[in-house]
Amino acid sequence: MKRGLIFIFLWMFVFGFSQSKLTVINEAKGTPIPNAIISCNDKFLGKTDDNGFLEFKSKCKSIQIKAANYFKESAIVEDEMTVTLINTSSKTQSIETVILEDKSDPKALEILRKVNQFFKSNSPQSLDSYTYKSYDKISLDIDQDSISVYTEIFNNNFNLFKKQKAKDSVNDVSARRIFSKSKLFLWERAQEYLYSKKYGEKVNILDNRISGLKQPIYELIALQGNRDKIPEQIKPENRGLYRFYLTDTIEVEGRKNFVIRFREVSYKKNVKRRKFSGYLYIDIDTYGIKKIESISKDKNDGNITSTWIFFNNKWFLSEESVKLRMSRMMMNNTESTENSENHLKKHKNSFGTYAYLSSKYFDYESPIEENQKDFKGYTFTVKNADGKTLQKYRTEPLSDREKNTYFVIDSLGKNTM
Known part of the structure; x- marks a missing residue:
């Protein structure tokens, strides 16, 4: 393994x-x-x-x-x-530059202060009890817009890749072959969340499958995103990391929202972590968080979106989507000898690879019948880990590339163990 x-x-x-x-x-x-x-x-x-x-x-x-x-x-x-x-x-860029170098908008900061003030009362855990389910999908893949181009180049150069095994590592060629038909990694997870003020929280892993592995990675099972916690951009202790500006008020799903733009402060020294900018959508009536959109400062670097739904007068996490740039994959053709004119006409042959996360939450119920035996044991309990019941919880069918991932990577895992 x-x-x-x-x-x-x-x-x-x-x-x-x-x-x-x-x-x-x-x-x-x-x-x-x-x-x-x-x-x-x-x-x-x-x-x-x-x-x-x-x-x-x-x-x-x-x-x-x-x-x-x-x-x-x-x-x-x-x-x-x-x-x-x-x-x-x-003029537009000059004005924007002046604003970004200024301090945060006091109106935006006051709204965020109220968001923090009412966060607990807006949280589902202010209810006596509730339950809901989620379906998560994590994968490593080429940018979706590049798949067809990549497959064409790989198929056209497959014989060349086989000849190059003496020069390139077998893993290099194998990874290229995998990407021509499937994703490199896929993990699906279905969960059930139970909460009771009397007994606490219980998370049941209803089913779980990771491509290429017979057993789940239990450290990854504990990853829960922005569920039931204050997002990093809104925490008071992070005020110095961001600049906030109240830009608009709009209606979302029949409710009025403040729109606050945020961005990371520009540091003179290099900062290793990714720098995002984006928007916060704050419900005007409750000061609950409706949506967060984070967009990479560097083009094509990635994006993160979290969306909440108003259920039983509380804000439950409804959906999360993450796309983060990982690395660049090169499809070299080292044996070709091209003149400059042909070289300029050569097909695009490098591809960005990304980590994708998609989470959907559904089947909200509150209140629920509270039974002590349902909350016994560890907070996280794995009920099934063979993937046989995942079809019941998928919010949409697997794509052909996702289906192939289980077949291709599982076969590869058997050969390398």
């Missing part, structure tokens, strides 16, 4: 150096920007030519683009990239 896990989680480190093509243009005019400086962690990679074009090699996941009289921009490294820069004379 350990050998199988090592293969699954270390595959991303074998796809390193690759060649990228970048075009930098003026966002307002659509014209190329020459002499734009491209760097990675303060290391100079090159300058764009008169056509705003630069071809470079780098192991970096993201780059910084800087040009005279333009605002600095960053971007995730892809095989082919087009980055737009905004001129410093842009």
Whole structure:
């Protein structure tokens, strides 16, 4: 099992150096920007030519683009990239920059103060009892928009990959083969939540299956997202990490909401964790959290969304969706000898890989009949772990790639154990 896990989680480190093509243009005019400086962690990679074009090699996941009289921009490294820069004379960007460097909007902070003040009374655990279920799906895969292109390139170059086994690791070729038909990793989980003021909380794992593993990873079972806890962006102790601005009021599902924009404060020193910006939707009547949208500061880096539903006058978590950039996979064709013209016409051959999380909550009931025996034992109890009953809880059918993941990865796991 350990050998199988090592293969699954270390595959991303074998796809390193690759060649990228970048075009930098003026966002307002659509014209190329020459002499734009491209760097990675303060290391100079090159300058764009008169056509705003630069071809470079780098192991970096993201780059910084800087040009005279333009605002600095960053971007995730892809095989082919087009980055737009905004001129410093842009009134919109100038106003936004002043705002972002200012302190948080006092009105937004007052709303957040009330969100924290009423969080317990808005929480489901202020009820005497309740129950609901959830279905979670976690996977590692190529960006959904790139799947068809990846499959085509892999099929066209499969014979080449077989010839390259002497040069490339077997794991390298195997990982490419897996991605042509399935995801690299898939984990499904169905849970039942029980709560009683008298007996506490109980979480039953109704069913659970992880591709390639016969036993569940119990450390992962305890992951619960924003369920029944104050989100990081709203905690009072994190006020110094974000800037908040009240931007609008809108109606969502028949209820009026404040819309608050937030972003992380820009630090002079490098910060390892991802920087997100996004929006908070706060119910005007109850100051309960309706929705949080977090969007990556760097293009294509990922997004996180949590949504709540108003049930029995409380705010229950309804849905969570996470997409986070993991690494870049390169489909090399080292045996080809192409001239510069053919090289420019070559298909896109590097692909971003992502971790995906999708959680859906349903079957809310409150109050419930409280039976002490239902709350005995550990907080988390695994009732089933073979995946045979997951069909009862799936909120939508598995895709063909997801179905293939169980077959392909489970077969691979047997061969490596």
